[in-house]
Amino acid sequence: MTAAIRLRDASIGYGDVPVVCGVDLTVQPGESVAVLGSNGSGKTTLARGLLGLAAVLGGEVEVLGAPVGRLRERGRIGYVPQRHTVSGAVPATVREVVGVGRLARLGLFRRLRPADRAAVADAVAAVGLSDRMGDPVASLSGGQQRRVLVARALAAQPELLIMDEPTAGVDAASQDALAAVLAGVSASGTTLLVVTHETGPLAGVLTRAVVVDHGRIGYDGPLAGAEVHSDGGHHHPDDSGQPPVKGYRIDQPRVTSDGGR
Numbered sequence: 001m002t003a004a005i006r007l008r009d010a011s012i013g014y015g016d017v018p019v020v021c022g023v024d025l026t027v028q029p030g031e032s033v034a035v036l037g038s039n040g041s042g043k044t045t046l047a048r049g050l051l052g053l054a055a056v057l058g059g060e061v062e063v064l065g066a067p068v069g070r071l072r073e074r075g076r077i078g079y080v081p082q083r084h085t086v087s088g089a090v091p092a093t094v095r096e097v098v099g100v101g102r103l104a105r106l107g108l109f110r111r112l113r114p115a116d117r118a119a120v121a122d123a124v125a126a127v128g129l130s131d132r133m134g135d136p137v138a139s140l141s142g143g144q145q146r147r148v149l150v151a152r153a154l155a156a157q158p159e160l161l162i163m164d165e166p167t168a169g170v171d172a173a174s175q176d177a178l179a180a181v182l183a184g185v186s187a188s189g190t191t192l193l194v195v196t197h198e199t200g201p202l203a204g205v206l207t208r209a210v211v212v213d214h215g216r217i218g219y220d221g222p223l224a225g226a227e228v229h230s231d232g233g234h235h236h237p238d239d240s241g242q243p244p245v246k247g248y249r250i251d252q253p254r255v256t257s258d259g260g261r
């Protein structure tokens with residue numbers, strides 16, 4: 001079986017500066033993985049490295065069986081970026097933005113057919129914005145815009161869905177709705193990799209946790225076994241002076257800083 005994600009001694013960063021260092025990680029198709037860790041630990045960089053948006057500086061990074069950047073059908077990978085809202089510069093409706101996600105699957109210069117329009121409508125319904133289909137995205141709230149970006153990724157029906165903090169700024173009801181959607185997507189065989197600070201809403205969906213600690217993987221195992229506190233075991237001496245990070249908490253047995261290593 002070809003792994004959905006495979007990193008071997010991988011270093012990923014910007015320019016020639018590695019942020020993620022010497023990471024080994026294999027994610028099999030159909031797995032649902034949370035990427036956890038404190039601010040600045042390298043979670044987003046890891047996710048961006050899988051998409052060719054951050055440089056692979058050493059080792060190997062393969063996604064859906066191909067080295068990063070070599071995958072022909074980019075639509076097989078869905079991505080919800082972090083802290084990104086839809087630009088208001090170009091007035092685009094919810095339907096249009098989500099339709100672009102569908103086009104990514106079809107390839108350039110193709111037009112949406114009825115089945116594609118149905119997939120767009122389903123994706124928008126899944127994030128609870130059917131009544132806003134014709135509205136300019138710029139007129140939506142920040143949380144609603146994030147849900148549009150989730151719909152854009154869902155509309156492509158990707159094999160691998162990478163999401164960077166999809167629940168950030170999203171209200172509790174919408175988080176629950178998103179969890180239900182992701183449970184369905186996962187049940188259909190899609191591989192999920194979700195960078196998050198709040199595992200709570202998605203605890204029923206994500207089964208495995210990878211904790212990134214200063215660019216390295218400090219824990220890789222069942223989600224129920226991962227726990228980090230602002231005063232927890234993952235701190236290094238050079239963290240002193242930084243404001244405490246509001247960690248996530250899972251009410252399960254605690255893992256020490258050496259857990260999983």
Ligand SMILES: Nc1ncnc2c1ncn2[C@@H]1O[C@H](COP(=O)(O)OP(=O)(O)OP(=O)(O)O)[C@@H](O)[C@H]1O
Nearest residue numbers: 014019037038039040041042043044045046082212
């Ligand atoms: N475009 C960039 N160019 C240079 N350095 C960057 C860039 N993006 C991030 N970094 C650096 O990489 C380090 C890790 O950042 P990253 O965004 O991967 O962390 P994170 O774990 O996702 O944090 P957060 O929880 O705050 O989102 C930080 O020190 C950051 O300054």
